[in-house]
Amino acid sequence: MQVNRQTCQECGSREARNIIVREAGRPMTVYVRCGNCGQLVAAYELKNYYHHGKGIESYLRGHGAGAEDSGRRWLDEFKQVQERAQSGYQSALEKLAQDGKEI
Ligand SMILES: [Zn+2]
Numbered sequence: 015m016q017v018n019r020q021t022c023q024e025c026g027s028r029e030a031r032n033i034i035v036r037e038a039g040r041p042m043t044v045y046v047r048c049g050n051c052g053q054l055v056a057a058y059e060l061k062n063y064y065h066h067g068k069g070i071e072s073y074l075r076g077h078g079a080g081a082e083d084s085g086r087r088w089l090d091e092f093k094q095v096q097e098r099a100q101s102g103y104q105s106a107l108e109k110l111a112q113d114g115k116e117i
Contacts, residue, residue: 022051062077070089
């Protein structure tokens with residue numbers, strides 16, 4: 015596993031601001047802006063995402079779940095995404111610590 019911290023190519027700062035854009039029919043996009051110099055650092059188009067602590071209602075809205083969809087399927091998917099987010103986050107933090115990198 016390789017774990018990197020977002021770093022501005024322009025000034026080397028690790029202060030990042032996420033600008034989150036949602037548009038109908040397009041994947042959610044996160045623009046990473048440098049918190050120091052304001053340059054665009056990166057843009058990510060997300061196929062799947064999870065906002066910790068916001069619950070399944072937010073997840074369903076964000077992923078376009080309709081009334082005709084199976085509630086069980088969405089609940090299973092939400093639980094899997096939630097678990098992956100939490101365990102992946104922990105693993106990333108542990109890897110950074112192993113590599114001697116500050117967060
Ligand atoms: Zn910068």
